[in-house]
Amino acid sequence: MLKVTNLHARVDDKAILTGLDLEIGAGEVHAIMGPNGSGKSTLANVLAGRDGYEVTEGTVEYDGQDLLALAPEERARRGVFLAFQYPVEIPGVNNAYLLKAALNAIRAHRGEPELDAFEFLALVKERMELMHMDESFLNRGVNEGFSGGEKKRNEILQMAILEPRLAVLDETDSGLDIDALKVVAAGVNSLRDPERAIVMVTHYQRLLDYIEPDYVHVLSGGRIVKTGDRTLALELEDRGYDWLREAASV
Amino acid sequence: MSTRSPDVQDLIAKKYKHGFVTDIDADTVPPGLNEDVVRLISAKKCEPAFLLEWRLKAYRHWLNMTEPQWAHVHHAPIDYQSISYYSAPKSRDDGPKSLDEVDPKLLETYEKLGIPLHERAILAGVAVDAVFDSVSVATTFKEKLSEAGVIFCSFSEAVKNHPDLVEAYLGSVVPYSDNFFATLNSAVFSDGSFVYVPKGVRCPMELSTYFRINAANTGQFERTLIVAEEGSHVSYLEGCTAPMRDENQLHAAVVELVALEGAQIKYSTVQNWYPGDENGVGGIYNFVTKRGDCRGDNSKISWTQVETGSAITWKYPSCILRGHNSVGEFYSVAVANNCQQADTGTKMIHIGRNTRSTVVSKGISAGRAQNAYRGLVKVLPGAEAARNYTQCDSLLMGDKCGAHTFPYVEVKEPTAQVEHEATTSKIGEDQLFYCLQRGLSEEDAVNMIVNGFCKEVFRELPMEFAVEAQNLLSVSLEGAIG
Numbered sequence: 001m002l003k004v005t006n007l008h009a010r011v012d013d014k015a016i017l018t019g020l021d022l023e024i025g026a027g028e029v030h031a032i033m034g035p036n037g038s039g040k041s042t043l044a045n046v047l048a049g050r051d052g053y054e055v056t057e058g059t060v061e062y063d064g065q066d067l068l069a070l071a072p073e074e075r076a077r078r079g080v081f082l083a084f085q086y087p088v089e090i091p092g093v094n095n096a097y098l099l100k101a102a103l104n105a106i107r108a109h110r111g112e113p114e115l116d117a118f119e120f121l122a123l124v125k126e127r128m129e130l131m132h133m134d135e136s137f138l139n140r141g142v143n144e145g146f147s148g149g150e151k152k153r154n155e156i157l158q159m160a161i162l163e164p165r166l167a168v169l170d171e172t173d174s175g176l177d178i179d180a181l182k183v184v185a186a187g188v189n190s191l192r193d194p195e196r197a198i199v200m201v202t203h204y205q206r207l208l209d210y211i212e213p214d215y216v217h218v219l220s221g222g223r224i225v226k227t228g229d230r231t232l233a234l235e236l237e238d239r240g241y242d243w244l245r246e247a248a249s250v
Numbered sequence: 251m252s253t254r255s256p257d258v259q260d261l262i263a264k265k266y267k268h269g270f271v272t273d274i275d276a277d278t279v280p281p282g283l284n285e286d287v288v289r290l291i292s293a294k295k296c297e298p299a300f301l302l303e304w305r306l307k308a309y310r311h312w313l314n315m316t317e318p319q320w321a322h323v324h325h326a327p328i329d330y331q332s333i334s335y336y337s338a339p340k341s342r343d344d345g346p347k348s349l350d351e352v353d354p355k356l357l358e359t360y361e362k363l364g365i366p367l368h369e370r371a372i373l374a375g376v377a378v379d380a381v382f383d384s385v386s387v388a389t390t391f392k393e394k395l396s397e398a399g400v401i402f403c404s405f406s407e408a409v410k411n412h413p414d415l416v417e418a419y420l421g422s423v424v425p426y427s428d429n430f431f432a433t434l435n436s437a438v439f440s441d442g443s444f445v446y447v448p449k450g451v452r453c454p455m456e457l458s459t460y461f462r463i464n465a466a467n468t469g470q471f472e473r474t475l476i477v478a479e480e481g482s483h484v485s486y487l488e489g490c491t492a493p494m495r496d497e498n499q500l501h502a503a504v505v506e507l508v509a510l511e512g513a514q515i516k517y518s519t520v521q522n523w524y525p526g527d528e529n530g531v532g533g534i535y536n537f538v539t540k541r542g543d544c545r546g547d548n549s550k551i552s553w554t555q556v557e558t559g560s561a562i563t564w565k566y567p568s569c570i571l572r573g574h575n576s577v578g579e580f581y582s583v584a585v586a587n588n589c590q591q592a593d594t595g596t597k598m599i600h601i602g603r604n605t606r607s608t609v610v611s612k613g614i615s616a617g618r619a620q621n622a623y624r625g626l627v628k629v630l631p632g633a634e635a636a637r638n639y640t641q642c643d644s645l646l647m648g649d650k651c652g653a654h655t656f657p658y659v660e661v662k663e664p665t666a667q668v669e670h671e672a673t674t675s676k677i678g679e680d681q682l683f684y685c686l687q688r689g690l691s692e693e694d695a696v697n698m699i700v701n702g703f704c705k706e707v708f709r710e711l712p713m714e715f716a717v718e719a720q721n722l723l724s725v726s727l728e729g730a731i732g
């Protein structure tokens with residue numbers, strides 16, 4: 001589904017990704033770990049098409065298409081979803097309103113009819129239950145005054161409603177208490193699907209107890225330096241990243 | 251006497267000779283301003299002596315005034331002698347005969363704004379006679395209002411039919427000597443609207459739709475007076491969201507509101523004059539004096555405005571909180587795009603005990619526009635327990651525009667509480683990307699963010715207008731990002 005080859009990217013003239021390779025198939029769950037500042041969020045932003053992230057080399061193929069040639073909203077409509085590490089507040093914009101506009105934009109792209117207010121509300125309520133979210137969140141401003149954990153939950157709610165093909169979750173587990181973590185993990189697990197790929201960026205192997213990944217990658221210095229299965233995460237928990245950095249630099 | 255270029259004296263002589271009434275149609279006074287012109291205007295309108303005297307006092311005062319220089323705006327000097335101060339209403343026959351003859355671009359804008367079909371023709375200046383509906387609509391409104399005892403008419407009609415009311419209240423809020431532009435207006439005002447709501451009456455409708463149909467051509471020196479008697483309520487809506495084309499570059503209007511004991515006046519403005527092209531050519535200079543007097547205890551005056559038009563806007567709707575427990579409110583969205591300059595704000599003058607004021611100002615700047623908020627909160631000694639809350643937010647789109655905030659606070663009463671909050675934000679790249687990442691188009695995303703930013707103001711607008719105002723904002727900011 002996704003094939004990243006020799007990806008180089010820079011931000012503000014600073015090279016951050018330096019030849020990253022990654023292949024992800026439909027139905028798979030990948031975890032990406034790595035030290036702070038290694039480029040994990042940068043990868044997520046490049047995939048989503050954020051302004052200011054300049055790709056200097058390499059290719060990204062998504063469903064056989066050149067992903068990098070598409071505008072961010074085009075990528076979103078084709079099923080690329082990014083759960084942000086720091087979801088932004090949009091004061092005054094109703095949470096439900098944004099969701100409905102997003103869902104209908106995506107449905108229009110798929111050639112499906114718009115949902116009317118009733119159908120939309122029914123869908124949202126069902127998914128909110130799944131996320132143990134109170135309905136009052138619908139009528140608040142997007143992320144406005146949400147606690148850190150509530151913002152993360154809201155991201156997964158959006159994912160559950162927009163039903164992307166490729167979801168990149170950037171540290172969705174950070175800032176969640178243990179109960180919230182279970183709820184979010186259950187939500188993500190319910191979205192596992194043979195047609196859908198999930199990439200989770202995380203610092204904690206604990207998340208992987210709840211959402212079992214098929215692959216674990218270590219991103220360091222702008223590249224994937226090691227790939228393994230779940231046990232790699234356990235090993236990282238024991239040994240940290242230094243041994244990999246050394247390995248990578250030789 | 252030359253028939254080709256009659257000077258003012260000749261004209262006046264001619265008028266006096268032929269009488270006023272028969273000569274009313276189809277003439278324009280040559281450019282220039284002097285005492286005779288003032289007399290002529292008054293004579294043409296068959297005004298009572300008190301009004302002529304008042305105009306003359308204003309004119310003589312104006313001669314000794316200079317144009318204010320302190321607003322954060324720049325424009326070429328205005329030549330007051332090159333303006334024609336009286337022009338009889340133009341015959342509608344000159345206008346387009348049907349919608350087919352109207353600039354399609356204008357019609358497209360009306361459509362985007364969601365303006366009802368039958369109103370589009372009127373707004374586009376199609377001869378009213380051709381638009382059967384509207385006339386009867388207006389008549390129905392008028393009947394309903396007079397049943398309730400509400401007087402709602404043009405200023406000229408009020409002078410004719412209710413001179414005592416006009417004499418009692420005219421200039422009682424904005425004196426003829428108030429400021430350069432208000433004084434000029436007092437000398438030469440052409441027409442405007444008059445509203446009188448009797449004691450205890452709740453005006454049975456928003457004075458909006460009616461206005462939109464009837465007052466499309468109010469001219470350059472407009473004067474509005476609204477008087478709400480004890481315990482009455484009125485909601486008045488000025489202007490309209492449709493782009494107004496106007497050949498007069500300078501507009502200097504005056505609005506006076508008087509709220510007696512327990513009365514409430516809500517005055518909403520949606521203003522969308524031609525702002526000039528991207529290079530700042532053309533466009534209207536809009537210098538307005540708007541002031542409300544909460545004269546009675548427990549009265550309330552609320553200004554809500556959405557400003558997207560004009561090349562230059564200079565405007566500070568104010569409240570004088572004279573009555574005890576009176577309330578003043580100001581909610582404003584000012585959009586400046588391209589080369590527009592806006593210098594707006596409010597003044598809240600606390601005089602009575604326990605008076606309260608709320609100011610919420612949202613400034614949006616895009617292109618190379620400059621947007622300034624200038625606010626004065628003044629609490630006089632004896633205004634015990636007066637409270638003011640001011641919130642002043644600026645949103646910048648792009649990096650060539652500017653936002654400026656000039657808060658002035660003068661508190662002479664120790665028990666008063668004044669709070670001021672100000673924020674400036676760029677239309678968040680982050681917010682924009684967030685919306686794009688969820689699949690929204692850039693245009694939808696910008697609209698959504700801007701409307702969210704303005705929400706606190708929009709919800710103060712009369713319902714049906716809030717929607718139009720949102721559409722208006724998106725039309726005004728088209729192409730502002732990207």
Ligand SMILES: Nc1ncnc2c1ncn2[C@@H]1O[C@H](COP(=O)(O)OP(=O)(O)OP(=O)(O)O)[C@@H](O)[C@H]1O
Binds near residue numbers: 011014036038
């Ligand atoms: N706009 C920018 N200008 C300069 N440097 C930047 C910019 N954005 C990111 N960087 C740098 O790029 C590097 C990679 O950042 P990135 O956010 O991708 O790291 P990360 O792996 O997600 O880290 P973390 O685990 O802390 O979230 C960091 O050193 C960061 O400081």
Ligand SMILES: [Mg+2]
Binds near residue numbers: 040041042
């Ligand atoms: Mg990160």
